[in-house]
Amino acid sequence: MGKEKLLLLDGNSLAYRAFFALPLLTNDSGIHTNAVYGFTTMLQKIVEEEKPTKMLVAFDAGKTTFRHESFEEYKGGRQKTPPELSEQFPYLRKLIDAYQIKRYEKELYEADDIIGTLAKQAEQDMDVIIVSGDKDLTQLATNKTTVYITRKGITDIEKYTPSHIEEKYGLTPLQIIDMKGLMGDASDNIPGVPGVGEKTAIKLLKEYGSVEALYEQIEGMKKSKMKEKLVENEEQAKLSKKLATIFTEAPIDISLEDLNYPGPNEEEVLNIWQELSFKSLIEKSEFQVEEKETAALEFEIVENVTADMLQDTMAIHVELENEHYHTCRILGFGFTDGGSSFYVSFENMHGNEAIKTWLEDETKKKYMSDSKAAQAILKRMDINLRGVEFDMLLASYITNPAISGDDIATLAKEFGYTDVQANETIYGKGAKWKVPEENVLAEHICRKAFAIWSLQPIVEEKLKENEQFELYYNLELPLATILGAMESEGVKVNIETLEKMGEDLLQKISSLEAEIYDLAGENFNINSPKQLGVILFEKLGLPAIKKTKTGYSTAADVLEKLQSEHQIVKYILDYRQLAKLQSTYIEGLMKEVHQEDSKVHTRFQQALTATGRLSSTDPNLQNIPIRLEEGRRIRQAFVPSQEGWVLFAADYSQIELRVLAHMSNDSNLVDAFRQGMDIHTRTAMDVFHVPAEEVTSNMRRAAKAVNFGIVYGISDYGLSQNLDITRKEASEFIDKYLQSFPGVKEYMDNIVQDAKLKGYVTTILNRRRYLPDITSRNFNLRSFAERTAMNTPIQGSAADIIKKAMVDMDARLKEEGLQSKLLLQVHDELIFEAPKDEIEILERIVPEVMEHAIELSVPLKVDFSYGNTWYDAK
DNA sequence: CTTTTCACG
DNA sequence: ACGTACGTGAAAAGG
Numbered sequence: 001m002g003k004e005k006l007l008l009l010d011g012n013s014l015a016y017r018a019f020f021a022l023p024l025l026t027n028d029s030g031i032h033t034n035a036v037y038g039f040t041t042m043l044q045k046i047v048e049e050e051k052p053t054k055m056l057v058a059f060d061a062g063k064t065t066f067r068h069e070s071f072e073e074y075k076g077g078r079q080k081t082p083p084e085l086s087e088q089f090p091y092l093r094k095l096i097d098a099y100q101i102k103r104y105e106k107e108l109y110e111a112d113d114i115i116g117t118l119a120k121q122a123e124q125d126m127d128v129i130i131v132s133g134d135k136d137l138t139q140l141a142t143n144k145t146t147v148y149i150t151r152k153g154i155t156d157i158e159k160y161t162p163s164h165i166e167e168k169y170g171l172t173p174l175q176i177i178d179m180k181g182l183m184g185d186a187s188d189n190i191p192g193v194p195g196v197g198e199k200t201a202i203k204l205l206k207e208y209g210s211v212e213a214l215y216e217q218i219e220g221m222k223k224s225k226m227k228e229k230l231v232e233n234e235e236q237a238k239l240s241k242k243l244a245t246i247f248t249e250a251p252i253d254i255s256l257e258d259l260n261y262p263g264p265n266e267e268e269v270l271n272i273w274q275e276l277s278f279k280s281l282i283e284k285s286e287f288q289v290e291e292k293e294t295a296a297l298e299f300e301i302v303e304n305v306t307a308d309m310l311q312d313t314m315a316i317h318v319e320l321e322n323e324h325y326h327t328c329r330i331l332g333f334g335f336t337d338g339g340s341s342f343y344v345s346f347e348n349m350h351g352n353e354a355i356k357t358w359l360e361d362e363t364k365k366k367y368m369s370d371s372k373a374a375q376a377i378l379k380r381m382d383i384n385l386r387g388v389e390f391d392m393l394l395a396s397y398i399t400n401p402a403i404s405g406d407d408i409a410t411l412a413k414e415f416g417y418t419d420v421q422a423n424e425t426i427y428g429k430g431a432k433w434k435v436p437e438e439n440v441l442a443e444h445i446c447r448k449a450f451a452i453w454s455l456q457p458i459v460e461e462k463l464k465e466n467e468q469f470e471l472y473y474n475l476e477l478p479l480a481t482i483l484g485a486m487e488s489e490g491v492k493v494n495i496e497t498l499e500k501m502g503e504d505l506l507q508k509i510s511s512l513e514a515e516i517y518d519l520a521g522e523n524f525n526i527n528s529p530k531q532l533g534v535i536l537f538e539k540l541g542l543p544a545i546k547k548t549k550t551g552y553s554t555a556a557d558v559l560e561k562l563q564s565e566h567q568i569v570k571y572i573l574d575y576r577q578l579a580k581l582q583s584t585y586i587e588g589l590m591k592e593v594h595q596e597d598s599k600v601h602t603r604f605q606q607a608l609t610a611t612g613r614l615s616s617t618d619p620n621l622q623n624i625p626i627r628l629e630e631g632r633r634i635r636q637a638f639v640p641s642q643e644g645w646v647l648f649a650a651d652y653s654q655i656e657l658r659v660l661a662h663m664s665n666d667s668n669l670v671d672a673f674r675q676g677m678d679i680h681t682r683t684a685m686d687v688f689h690v691p692a693e694e695v696t697s698n699m700r701r702a703a704k705a706v707n708f709g710i711v712y713g714i715s716d717y718g719l720s721q722n723l724d725i726t727r728k729e730a731s732e733f734i735d736k737y738l739q740s741f742p743g744v745k746e747y748m749d750n751i752v753q754d755a756k757l758k759g760y761v762t763t764i765l766n767r768r769r770y771l772p773d774i775t776s777r778n779f780n781l782r783s784f785a786e787r788t789a790m791n792t793p794i795q796g797s798a799a800d801i802i803k804k805a806m807v808d809m810d811a812r813l814k815e816e817g818l819q820s821k822l823l824l825q826v827h828d829e830l831i832f833e834a835p836k837d838e839i840e841i842l843e844r845i846v847p848e849v850m851e852h853a854i855e856l857s858v859p860l861k862v863d864f865s866y867g868n869t870w871y872d873a874k
Numbered sequence: 875c876t877t878t879t880c881a882c883g
Numbered sequence: 884a885c886g887t888a889c890g891t892g893a894a895a896a897g898g
Contacts, residue, residue: 528896529878548878555879580880583894611890613883620892623882631881656883656889709888718888779885791889795883799890827883827890876898883890 006122006259007052008115010132011059011103014039015092017133018154019085024781026772027277032084036091037278038154042131043099044281045155046148050129054259056118057096057103058111066108067243074243076189083775091276098268102259109250112137116246119145122256131157136180136188138165139246141173169202178211181241192240193233195226211241274413295419299334299341299446301438303348310358311337313389315367315453317408318374319445324618325373326380326487326594326601332441334449341450343442356383365389367456369408369448372606375484391477392452395459397607398472401769406607408448415458420444420451471765471800476606479803482810482822483604483614490599491621491823491833492641494869495590501633502586505578512575519568526575529554540566557721577630585625585634592619599641604825611792612767612799614825622826624870635871640833648820648839649873650846650864651829654679655798656711659764662856663793666743673858680704686740687733706737710744711794713787748790755789763796764854765804801860802828805853812849816841831870839866 018038025034047055067074096103104114115137119128123144130137131148138147138160147160158164165173182201184192196204208214215234221227230237266287273282302309314337321328330346333355349355358364360383368374369392375385396403396411403414409422426444427433435441463469517523520539524531533552537544542565546553556576562569592600605615616622624638625631640647652658657679661669672682684695684703695703702723709719720730738745752774755761760770769792773785806825813820820834820842830850834842847862867873 525896527879527894530896550877553878576880580894584881584892588893605891609890613890615891617892620882623880623892625881627882651883712889713887715887717886722888780887783885783887787888795890798883829883877896879894881892 004054004126005050005052006054006118006126006128006256007046007050007056007261008118008128008130009043009055009057010111010115010130010134010137011057011092011096012111013133014042014131014150014154015085015088017150018042019082019088021150021152021154024084024776024778027275031091031276032088032772033091033276033278035085035088036095036276037281039092040095040273040278040281042150042154044285046129046131046157052129052261054122054126054256055101055261056114056254056259057101058114058118059103059105060110061105061107064108065110066247067110071190071239071243073189078187078189082777084777091272095269095272098272099264100262102254104252104254106250106252109247109252113247113250114252116140116248117250117252118254118256118259120248125256136176136185136244136246139173139176139244140248141165170206171202175205175210177241177245178205180244181211181237184240185244188243190240190243191233191236193229193237195229200226211237271418297341297419297443297447297450299343299443301442302342302344305342305344305348305352305355307354307358309342310335310354310364312363313337313365313367315449315456316374317368317445317449317452318377319441319448320373320377323373323406324603325377326603326618328377330377331435332445334442334445334447336446336449336453338450338453341446343446345438350381360384360386362386367392367452369393369411369452370406370607372480372484372487372604375481376488379484379488388477388481390452390456390460391480392455392459393607394476394480395463395472398468398476398767399459399462399466401607401610401612401767408451412451412455415455415462417451417455417458419454420447466766466768468766468768471767475765475800475803475807478807478810480606482806483606486822486824487601487603489821489823490594490597490601490641492597492599492639493589493593494637494639495593495598497637498586498590498634501637502582502590505582505586509575509578509582512571512578515571516568516575519566519571526572527579532572536562536566536568536572540568542566542569577628581625581631581634585631589619589634589637602824609799610769610788612763612796612803613827614799616824621824633871636869638870639868642833642835645833645835646839646866646868647823647870647873648832648834648842648846648864648866649829649870650832650850650862651826652798652802652850653861653863655801655828655860656794657707658856658858658860659794659797659801660711660744660747661858663764663797664741664743664747665857666741666747668741669744670858676859676861680707683707683737683740687736702733706733709734710737711791713748713790715783715787751793752786752789755785761789761792763793763800765797765800767796767800769796798828801854802830802850805850806830808849808853809846812845816845818842831873834866842866 015035019035022034022038024032025037026032093103106114115130119130119140122128123142128145129148130140130145133150135149141147141160141162143162148157149160150156151158162173165171171179179201180190182193182196182204183198184190204214208217218230270282270287314335317334319331321331332346333344333349335342359378364387366388367390368388371388371391378385392411393406396414407423409420412420421444426436463472516526520535524535526532530551532554536542537552542562544552545558545561556573559569559573594601600619602616602621603618605617608615625634658673661673672679680700680703681692681695683706684699685692687703687706688699705719705722714734716727716731716734719733720727751761755771755774760768762768771785771789773781774789776782802825806822809822818838820832820838822830822832824831832842843864846864850862851860865873
């Protein structure tokens with residue numbers, strides 16, 4: 001047998017050390033991970049360097065130990081373990097188990113005593129290494145036992161051998177105990193002798209050898225303050241020494257043979273790392289996942305699907321080439337009913353009437369994930385998908401909007417299901433992406449369908465438990481169908497209009513460019529903040545107001561303040577504005593227009609935002625310019641798809657403040673909306689204490705900014721930046737606002753309290769957002785979470801309302817038998833296209849439906865208009 | 875691939 | 884004292 005080596009780790013001490021040494025990290029479900037992360041990096045390093053054959057992690061068992069019998073106050077006055085750390089211990093234990101390292105704790109004994117006892121037992125036969133963050137353990141150092149103490153960080157280690165201790169303190173390891181006895185230890189509440197610190201203790205021990213020897217000879221010590229103290233505290237010194245002594249004969253029921261270390265179960269360790277989002281560790285490590293031991297899945301590759309194979313309820317997955325489902329190819333289909341599973345290639349599915357009939361049959365229930373994508377791509381094959389009964393993407397998003405990614409493997413893992421592989425594993429990524437051979441592809445797709453089938457009851461149960469099933473089933477699921485139809489319908493774009501604007505813009509841009517180069521005295525890339533910074537702040541010597549991580553800030557708010565300093569600034573601001581229009585809205589938009597129908601088909605992300613809003617991509621049609629006239633003209637390029645039709649736009653007025661009025665029940669705010677007042681003017685009246693007719697435009701502007709601030713989770717700094725006033729002034733505005741609207745203040749205080757208690761906030765329809773940072777001791781993280789707690793219920797409830805309005809509106813259009821179509825949603829507005837003869841009826845029903853989507857304690861108000869282009873619908 | 879800037883609600 | 888307004892997506896630069 002080769003040479004044995006035993007590694008003993010002080011679990012509690014190392015976890016504490018890591019926790020305080022590293023910034024608070026969290027994984028995506030909000031669990032703090034820094035202590036586990038630090039422990040892991042330290043463990044990886046030590047195991048690699050020392051290659052131990054036996055290992056053990058010792059933990060403290062409970063609050064009381066045998067030391068409390070002789071000294072009740074032992075470890076008294078300690079701060080209780082922060083919850084951010086407590087929650088990590090279960091994961092730490094799981095991780096240690098995955099490493100296949102023994103862990104041990106024993107009632108009444110501390111980790112130190114377990115380690116001491118085992119070290120003494122082992123050191124006759126083998127080398128022993130002890131790892132801790134606590135210097136007390138250095139008393140265990142011998143010729144065979146080395147004590148590793150972490151310093152700074154967690155992976156940086158100081159090795160205490162007897163000779164190192166001699167060098168450092170001039171003491172033997174056992175004298176460390178005497179030193180502790182004399183000087184005490186604040187962290188363990190060991191008193192020691194008052195007035196004796198490390199220096200004095202060492203000096204005394206060099207002279208006398210030990211606490212006992214010192215007191216035997218104390219008569220002979222010459223008279224001094226020190227001697228008095230020592231005499232006075234003899235009992236305490238001896239007790240302190242006793243407390244500091246690690247007990248090496250603890251009655252432990254674990255033997256050295258039990259400690260053999262076989263090496264980690266790499267797959268389990270990787271799983272835990274995955275769960276905790278230790279991405280860097282996963283990438284760096286050479287751990288291998290064992291050959292997949294996932295339950296075998298039986299599946300068939302079917303060429304001719306017949307009606308009898310298609311059951312009343314099935315999980316089905318449509319595998320796509322990429323996320324651009326309006327343009328990409330289908331790679332194949334997977335079907336399962338939990339019993340048998342089969343794959344059909346795109347070629348074999350295309351033109352199969354049995355499948356088409358089944359997909360279009362409302363009574364055949366489909367369990368899917370991202371059914372909207374399937375709906376859109378099937379629509380291209382002239383198949384109208386109906387009967388989607390379960391959508392895993394939406395369901396998991398509703399349980400927790402922080403769940404990121406749409407890969408079924410990622411979603412499934414959130415619910416503990418791992419029998420499905422990540423797309424990256426099957427296809428590779430980036431340039432190496434490729435479709436595998438059919439057998440592999442077929443299994444992958446069938447596994448996805450099977451995962452959906454298996455998880456459907458679990459995820460629905462979770463939704464019911466959270467009282468979110470309604471929200472999911474009656475709002476998000478029907479909305480997916482509506483959004484899919486909107487996307488497939490698309491919005492017509494007049495390319496010539498865009499081209500013409502582009503030509504004009506290019507001319508203006510190049511003349512601005514020339515002016516700028518002339519004033520700068522050289523050519524440079526105006527689009528590069530780095531180069532621009534050099535020109536403005538070094539060459540031209542303008543004052544640098546704000547800095548970014550990497551250099552000078554050249555953001556618009558900075559440049560605006562510099563306008564009077566140099567005429568180049570105005571040109572740069574104009575250049576920026578036009579360059580943005582040209583690159584993003586002219587060129588960017590033209591790239592997205594489909595040749596076949598001259599339309600853009602955005603994709604609405606329905607399972608992405610933290611608040612419940614939608615987002616829009618490829619192209620983003622939720623940020624088309626409107627605030628400035630030059631940009632607003634881009635909207636002239638968006639037109640109805642048919643001759644004799646118009647674009648009809650309807651938007652909620654002040655929906656977020658109305659939601660706030662409803663949720664806070666502030667009587668002043670509620671009254672203002674019930675009386676139909678201009679809310680910013682009303683706010684100005686209250687904040688500035690003036691009657692309506694004396695509210696100036698500046699007062700109204702300030703009040704409007706305060707209202708925005710309230711919605712965002714106000715801070716004096718944020719408001720001061722927005723209004724360009726001092727923090728003090730901003731703070732005064734806020735105080736006055738909160739005095740005028742005390743119900744709002746109470747609501748804001750309560751929502752933060754509630755979030756701290758529950759760990760999440762909710763919206764009117766019970767949408768949830770978890771806020772793990774709300775209890776952080778990091779000011780920034782906590783403040784951010786507090787503002788989020790204030791903002792999310794407001795923004796999210798507004799999202800609930802307009803989503804409900806979309807569902808209702810869709811039903812109403814069908815009911816009325818109208819041709820008008822919903823095309824877009826832009827957070828608080830809906831855009832339709834309509835034949836002219838339906839305008840009159842839309843003017844009646846759109847506001848009616850939107851205003852009554854959800855009844856609040858204040859009225860909802862909707863404004864609308866229409867025109868021949870989006871620009872004219874104002 | 876991250877950073878900065880800027881478009882929207 | 885700390886250093887921020889809330890929620891998004893796209894383009895361009897520059898590693």
